[in-house]
Amino acid sequence: MMLPKFEVLQEMHEGYAVAVIRGKNKQDAVEISKAAFKGGIRSLEVTFSTPGAEDAIAELSALGEKGMIVGAGTVLDEETARIAIMKGARYIVSPHLDAKIAVMCNRYCVPYLPGCGSVTEIMEALTLGVDVVKLFPGSLMGPGFIKDVKGPIPHVALMPSGGVSVDNVDKWINNGAFAVGIGSALTKGVVNGDYSSVEQVARQFMDKIASVKA
Numbered sequence: 001m002m003l004p005k006f007e008v009l010q011e012m013h014e015g016y017a018v019a020v021i022r023g024k025n026k027q028d029a030v031e032i033s034k035a036a037f038k039g040g041i042r043s044l045e046v047t048f049s050t051p052g053a054e055d056a057i058a059e060l061s062a063l064g065e066k067g068m069i070v071g072a073g074t075v076l077d078e079e080t081a082r083i084a085i086m087k088g089a090r091y092i093v094s095p096h097l098d099a100k101i102a103v104m105c106n107r108y109c110v111p112y113l114p115g116c117g118s119v120t121e122i123m124e125a126l127t128l129g130v131d132v133v134k135l136f137p138g139s140l141m142g143p144g145f146i147k148d149v150k151g152p153i154p155h156v157a158l159m160p161s162g163g164v165s166v167d168n169v170d171k172w173i174n175n176g177a178f179a180v181g182i183g184s185a186l187t188k189g190v191v192n193g194d195y196s197s198v199e200q201v202a203r204q205f206m207d208k209i210a211s212v213k214a
Helices: 004-015 026-038 053-062 078-086 099-107 119-127 144-150 169-174 196-213
Strands: 017-021 043-047 069-073 092-094 112-116 132-135 157-160 180-182
Touching (some): 004 017, 004 043, 017 026, 017 069, 017 196, 053 069, 053 078, 069 078, 078 092, 078 099, 092 099, 099 112, 119 132, 144 157, 157 180, 169 180, 169 196
Parallel strands (some): 017 180, 043 069, 069 092, 092 112, 112 132, 132 157
């Protein structure tokens, strides 16, 4: 039997796209998530910058949708990580590296993806038992950074977040990204509670990813 932690990471890697969801409120986050999932994105990272994020995580987890992987983002401390895990989050993402969050996630066998912006931070994350490092902000480093890091540290798994678009996702893939975090690009077209554009953008990303991988 596969350990739950590695099962989640395997699914994230296969699905490849991670929707980073910053909602105006709980319901907004749930609707964005559902639309992204309809568009083919299986991994949904509900950020704690969303008011009521933990309730959105609980509601999405309770749907029992096959293939949907609900996680928590913008987790700034171990208390928030614990709340998210208890509400059903299957992975935890933070904008920074925090040893206490790493310990909390390891305790519950939940993947922790900390935001790192330097090789020193990446090495520190690996030392703390992190399996996948979030490159943040991805827009600052660019796809070439992955290739550069994988030179001396070939075994590291890196997921950029920020700066990933339909136009450059091929570069991230070709440079060896483990997965990609997609944020504001998903919600740019949302108007007056119509979330159909989220589904369309999600599908564009998934089609592009599939064609590059093929």
